[in-house]
Amino acid sequence: MIRLRGVGKRYGRLVLAGVDLEVPRGAVIGIVGDNGSGKSTLLRILARVSRPSSGTVEGTPSIGYVPDRFPASTRMSALAYLRHLGRISGVSDVDDRATALLARLALAGGPRTQLRRLSKGNAQKVGLAQALLTDPDLVVLDEPWSGLDPAAHGVLAELIAETRERGASVVFTAHDDELARQHATRVFRVAEGGLRESVSAVRIVLRGSGAAPWPEVVARKGDQVELAVATEDVDKVLLEALRLGWSVLAVAR
Numbered sequence: 729m730i731r732l733r734g735v736g737k738r739y740g741r742l743v744l745a746g747v748d749l750e751v752p753r754g755a756v757i758g759i760v761g762d763n764g765s766g767k768s769t770l771l772r773i774l775a776r777v778s779r780p781s782s783g784t785v786e787g788t789p790s791i792g793y794v795p796d797r798f799p800a801s802t803r804m805s806a807l808a809y810l811r812h813l814g815r816i817s818g819v820s821d822v823d824d825r826a827t828a829l830l831a832r833l834a835l836a837g838g839p840r841t842q843l844r845r846l847s848k849g850n851a852q853k854v855g856l857a858q859a860l861l862t863d864p865d866l867v868v869l870d871e872p873w874s875g876l877d878p879a880a881h882g883v884l885a886e887l888i889a890e891t892r893e894r895g896a897s898v899v900f901t902a903h904d905d906e907l908a909r910q911h912a913t914r915v916f917r918v919a920e921g922g923l924r925e926s927v928s929a930v931r932i933v934l935r936g937s938g939a940a941p942w943p944e945v946v947a948r949k950g951d952q953v954e955l956a957v958a959t960e961d962v963d964k965v966l967l968e969a970l971r972l973g974w975s976v977l978a979v980a981r
């Protein structure tokens with residue numbers, strides 16, 4: 729559907745370098761990373777609102793995008809704004825869909841509320857509605873959970889799942905690895921300009937003596953070691969530990 733090949737972005741300094749990412753149909757991809765690591769930069773390139781300094785973006789899906797700060801400063805009502813966007817996208821009657829989305833997201837004040845009167849979270853809800861309004865092939869959401877109340881968190885999770893079920897794809901950013909993992913089919917981490925898949929780790933606690941030969945050791949206490957092991961390597965590590973005479977004290981996700 730869309731593919732980044734060797735994408736780099738320079739803002740004076742290099743923010744992204746050699747990023748490869750393929751987003752197939754029906755994928756939900758979570759992007760995590762520290763503040764300033766380049767998550768929003770990557771999403772802007774995917775959403776095609778920013779051009780890479782190097783590399784290529786292949787594919788031309790229709791795209792719905794919610795930036796990290798949704799600018800909601802006009803007197804226009806939420807419904808009028810969504811109607812206007814519908815017209816720009818060539819969809820004449822979006823009223824039912826827009827009203828239903830805003831109702832599901834429980835927009836405070838209802839669809840006739842002026843955008844400039846909305847709180848950050850409520851503006852975010854209108855941002856989500858505009859991104860999903862015309863059922864795009866790819867939905868790009870920059871920190872969609874930030875500012876949303878717990879009830880809206882559940883609705884957002886449903887909307888992401890529904891988007892995936894209709895064969896479209898979602899790419900979102902999140903600060904929390906755990907949150908990303910709950911909603912994404914794959915999670916990637918941006919660090920030092922690069923993008924790497926973040927594999928889900930299983931915690932294994934072993935007791936034994938001698939040097940623990942595993943690179944996955946994250947803590948040592950007395951005769952115990954704790955490992956964070958990729959899911960697909962758990963059996964291998966456990967078998968090896970038992971063979972080397974270690975006892976398995978705990979295995980947990």
Ligand SMILES: Nc1ncnc2c1ncn2[C@@H]1O[C@H](COP(=O)(O)OP(=O)(O)OP(=O)(O)O)[C@@H](O)[C@H]1O
Nearest residue numbers: 739743761762763764765766767768769770796918
């Ligand atoms: N338009 C711009 N002009 C200059 N520098 C920019 C611009 N946009 C982003 N940057 C810089 O690029 C780097 C990455 O920013 P980006 O917003 O992509 O990070 P992020 O991972 O989304 O951060 P956060 O988690 O804080 O939202 C930062 O150092 C930022 O200052």
